[in-house]
Amino acid sequence: EAGVAQSPRYKIIEKRQSVAFWCNPISGHATLYWYQQILGQGPKLLIQFQNNGVVDDSQLPKDRFSAERLKGVDSTLKIQPAKLEDSAVYLCASSLASRTAEAFFGQGTRLTVV
Amino acid sequence: GDSVTQMEGPVTLSEEAFLTINCTYTATGYPSLFWYVQYPGEGLQLLLKATKADDKGSNKGFEATYRKETTSFHLEKGSVQVSDSAVYFCALGGSQGNLIFGKGTKLSVKP
Numbered sequence: 001e002a003g004v005a006q007s008p009r010y011k012i013i014e015k016r017q018s019v020a021f022w023c024n025p026i027s028g029h030a031t032l033y034w035y036q037q038i039l040g041q042g043p044k045l046l047i048q049f050q051n052n053g054v055v056d057d058s059q060l061p062k063d064r065f066s067a068e069r070l071k072g073v074d075s076t077l078k079i080q081p082a083k084l085e086d087s088a089v090y091l092c093a094s095s096l097a098s099r100t101a102e103a104f105f106g107q108g109t110r111l112t113v114v
Numbered sequence: 115g116d117s118v119t120q121m122e123g124p125v126t127l128s129e130e131a132f133l134t135i136n137c138t139y140t141a142t143g144y145p146s147l148f149w150y151v152q153y154p155g156e157g158l159q160l161l162l163k164a165t166k167a168d169d170k171g172s173n174k175g176f177e178a179t180y181r182k183e184t185t186s187f188h189l190e191k192g193s194v195q196v197s198d199s200a201v202y203f204c205a206l207g208g209s210q211g212n213l214i215f216g217k218g219t220k221l222s223v224k225p
Contacts, residue, residue, distance in 0.1 A: 004157075033212060042118075042203055042215030043158070055210050091158065095211065103213060105150075105158040 002026065004106035006092050012112045018080035021109045025073070025094030031055075032069055033103065034077050035091040043091055049075065050097060082113045116141040120204045120216035127194055127223050135189040135219045137178075137204035146207035147171075147180050147187040150215075153200045161189075161202070194223045 005024040013019050025032050030051050035043035046065065048055040051072035060067070064083070069075040079086055089108040095101040121136040139147065149161040149171070162171030167182035176191045187204060204216040 031211060035213075040217070042205075042217050043213070044215070045208075045212045048210060048212050056212060093158075097211075101211065102160045102163070107157040 004092055004094055004104050006090075006106035006109055008109055009107065010110050010112075012114060013082055015084055015113050016081040018078065019082055019111060020076050020078045021090050021092075021111075023075045023077070023092030023106060025075070025092070026104055028096070029094035029104070030072070030097040031095045031101075032075050033091075033093040033095075034067055034075070035093065037089040037091055037108070039088070046077070046090075079111075082111075084113050087111060087113045116145070116206060116208060116214050118204050118206055118214055118216035120202075120219055122217075122219070123201075124220040124222060127221070129196055129223055129225050130193045131223075133189070133191040133194045133198075133221070135202055135204075135221070137187045137189065137216060139185050139187065139204075139206050141185075141206055143209075144182065147178070148205045148207065148213065149176070149178055149187070149189050150203040150205060150213075151200045152203070152218075158203065194221070196223045196225050199223050 032049045034046045037043040046060045047057040049069040067077045091108045093103040093105045095103045117140045146165045148163045150158045151161045162173040164171040164180035170179045201218045203218045205213040
């Protein structure tokens with residue numbers, strides 16, 4: 001079974017530039033998450049989708065971050081414009097639609113903003 | 115709001131030593147509790163979970179018991195191996211199925 005795919009693996013941009021990350025979840029997983037993991041901290045939820053609807057985006061900085069999940073499968077997370085403090089690993093995860101279902105994580109995209 | 119506190123690392127042990135990584139939580143209700151592990155160069159993966167009080171999750175020789183009275187979910191292993199070197203994250207399940215993570219504890223096991 002293929003896992004959660006993310007691209008790119010690494011990205012370096014200058015502040016005020018824009019960047020986009022892509023995620024392809026495990027086939028059949030209705031729930032998709034984007035987490036931000038700053039160095040030395042645990043992952044923090046940015047946004048959660050159920051199929052193509054948003055369940056929780058309360059911690060997404062909506063002035064600069066946006067995310068979409070067209071057709072309830074792939075998802076993209078965009079940052080525009082980027083700030084230095086956005087340097088982090090962006091993790092995508094997917095799960096079946098259950099509160100106790102295991103979340104499967106991709107390897108993440110490491111973003112460095114200079 | 116809900117939160118997880120786990121012991122600060124790094125933790126360095128010799129092979130075959132006993133491991134405990136402490137984790138406590140604050141939550142309304144009775145959330146599911148998880149331990150995730152991140153091996154070097156790999157993504158996060160579920161190590162074990164418990165969904166209700168007094169449940170014991172176990173996997174690969176690791177164990178953790180859901181203690182409602184002490185709001186804890188400490189991770190233990192009787193004899194660690196070099197291959198257990200990784201970062202361990204305690205997490206609780208939010209009301210929508212999302213995960214709330216602790217800061218992580220880096221474990222290094224020396225031969």
